[in-house]
Structures are given as C-alpha cells and as structure tokens.
C-alpha cells in the first residue's frame with residue numbers, strides 16, 4: 413500500500429483533469445468522519461515545503477462513464493451531485509493522501525479535477541519567490557531559511573538583514589526578470605548531473621532531487637509546480653518586511669493576488685481623497701493638515717473646558733472646605749488636575765471632579781489639602797459603591813460605578 417503515488421503535476425504543472433485508480437481507502441485516523449484515499453497517480457499537489465495543498469474534486473466513475481470515456485465524450489461530468497470535494501491533501505508514508513467525506517471502493521476508477529485558479533495563483537507566488545530568493549542569494553549570499561505560501565500571502569525568512577532600499581532594488585530586479593520572460597525548467601537530473609549543479613536547498617535532500625531553474629536567476633531544489641516562463645508571474649510586490657531572528661522576514665504578493673492588493677489600496681486611497689475633496693496625490697499633505705487642525709482644536713477645547721470648570725467652581729457654595737464638580741465628556745486629565753489643584757488651593761479640604769454620567773459611571777480625580785489624605789474619600793465611597801483606583805494622599809484617581817452625582821455629592 414505504500415507504493416509511491418505518481419505525481420502527474422511533476423511533468424505537467426498545467427494539467428487540471430486526470431483519471432486514476434483507487435489503491436487504498438480507509439477511515440482517516442487523524443480526521444474525524446473523513447476518509448484517506450490513495451490513488452495510483454494524481455494531479456493534486458499535497459501540502460509540502462510550506463505550500464498549501466491543491467483544491468478540487470474527485471468523481472467515482474461507473475461502467476457507463478468508462479465506456480463514454482473511451483469515446484472521449486464531452487460533458488461527461490456535468491452532474492455536480494457526483495462531485496466529491498477534496499478537503500485536504502497530505503503526504504503519508506510516501507504516498508499522497510486525499511481526504512474526502514465519502515468512501516471510495518478500492519480498485520475503482522476516479523476522475524479528478526483540480527481548482528485551476530487556486531493552483532495557478534500558487535504557481536505565480538512560488539515562481540516569484542524563487543526569482544526573489546535567487547537574487548537575494550546571488551547578490552547578498554543570504555539563504556531562504558523559511559517559506560510559507562498561504563492562501564493569502566507569501567512569507568520568506570532570509571538569513572541576513574535587508575534594508576528597505578535593498579528590498580526595493582530586489583523587487584525591481586524581480587520585475588525586470590518577469591518582463592524578460594525567462595524560461596523556468598523543472599527536472600530530475602541524474603546523479604552525476606546533479607553533482608555538477610550548484611543549487612539552493614533548504615535541507616539535506618535524500619532520494620531523487622527535483623531541480624527548478626529560472627534561466628539566469630536561480631537554481632533551486634523544489635517539489636512544487638511552477639509556471640513555464642517568468643512572464644506568467646505577472647508582477648511581484650513586497651508588501652511587508654521586518655527583522656526576524658537576526659534576519660529579515662519578507663512578505664510578497666505575485667500575479668492576480670498583487671493586482672487584488674493594488675485594487676484594494678487604490679480604492680482605499682480614492683475613497684480617502686473623495687472624502688477630503690482632493691486629488692489622491694494631495695492625500696498625505698491634506699491628512700497632515702487635518703491632524704494639525706485637530707490637535708489645535710483639542711487644545712482650544714481643553715482651554716474652554718478649563719475655563720468652564722473654573723467658572724462652575726466659583727459658583728459652588730463657599731461655606732464648605734470640600735467640593736465636587738461633575739461634567740460629561742472626555743476632558744484632558746491635565747485640565748482636570750489643574751482645576752482640582754485650584755479648588756484645593758482655595759478651599760483646603762477634599763475636592764474632586766467626576767467626568768462621565770450616572771448611567772455609565774464616572775472617572776474621577778480627587779485632591780486634598782495639607783494634612784489630609786484623599787484615600788479617605790475613596791474608602792468612604794467604597795462602602796457603598798464599586799470603586800477602582802488610588803494614589804498618593806494629595807491626589808487620587810480612578811473610576812466609580814453605580815453611584816449618581818447626587819450620591820457622590822452627599823459623600824463630599
């Protein structure tokens with residue numbers, strides 16, 4: 413049962429349909445309610461070397477189908493109800509395992525079809541990665557020590573640090589290689605040929621080594637399907653980079669994924685420009701201007717709040733050393749602190765400002781005059797309400813829930 417599955421994608425990365433014999437089918441031990449199916453040959457690329465597996469369907473063929481197949485009938489498999497989705501593809505004991513929700517009889521013949529859009533996208537990303545890594549390697553000597561091709565983004569980890577400027581230059585070179593439309597060739601060299609080839613590899617390889625060569629840019633051991641010529645990569649865009657374990661982690665997008673990325677970014681910046689009533693080239697300057705205006709407004713608002721609070725403080729009854737004020741709204745804590753200080757200076761007792769509402773609770777700053785401890789007010793409030801916070805004797809801050817302005821006033 414451990415006979416190796418023939419990898420049809422090795423020879424032809426562009427094949428989408430195939431027939432095969434079911435060699436083995438069993439309940440998958442690791443996946444509940446799924447069957448693990450091994451075929452004598454397959455077009456489904458399994459999860460391998462950091463790349464996600466192919467998607468697609470299998471169809472169990474009956475006598476009729478097989479008869480028609482001999483006559484090369486078109487539209488043989490139009491019935492969607494017969495399609496069995498391939499939910500995952502993994503390598504197990506040297507064989508390629510297809511995970512399905514249905515059981516398939518051993519010895520039967522199936523027809524398989526892979527999701528070409530998904531596959532071609534993976535081919536664009538993976539070939540783009542090879543060109544990128546090849547240039548990094550030849551120009552800087554760094555190795556690609558980590559590779560992950562997910563269904564959204566491609567990340568590579570390089571063994572050395574690359575600056576923004578260097579990444580930009582590499583990106584340009586990759587795109588030049590794309591426009592040069594170089595040939596990409598994948599093959600299994602004989603042992604004596606292999607020993608003559610200088611190729612990149614992530615690990616020590618055993619067994620037959622598959623070489624993928626991008627003419628003039630890269631030679632690398634790789635098991636995945638690639639595009640035939642670099643032109644098919646379309647475009648490569650670096651979308652992120654960061655220092656990672658002493659090297660650099662780079663995220664890229666190629667082909668249609670890159671195009672999708674440009675669509676989204678362009679739509680976003682167009683929307684921003686529209687809302688700012690300006691051209692997209694003016695968005696950064698306009699944004700900066702609005703930020704400056706906003707901080708100026710905030711400063712003015714704080715000033716007005718401070719004046720207002722001081723005015724209210726003046727109108728409080730003068731017969732008490734203690735005082736508390738209430739305000740809604742989000743006021744700069746520095747303003748609150750200044751007003752509390754001025755209240756304490758005038759009255760000498762416990763003075764607090766509460767900002768918020770009866771419904772949502774209040775945040776507060778409470779100060780006290782010489783010889784007093786503001787924590788005493790907190791202790792008093794804690795007897796009946798849920799209070800968080802604390803501080804030094806001269807000033808405490810925190811929040812209170814479940815108390816109305818009237819409740820709090822009565823404590824003062």
Ligand SMILES: [Zn+2]
Pocket residue numbers: 538542632633634635636
């Ligand atoms: Zn590869």
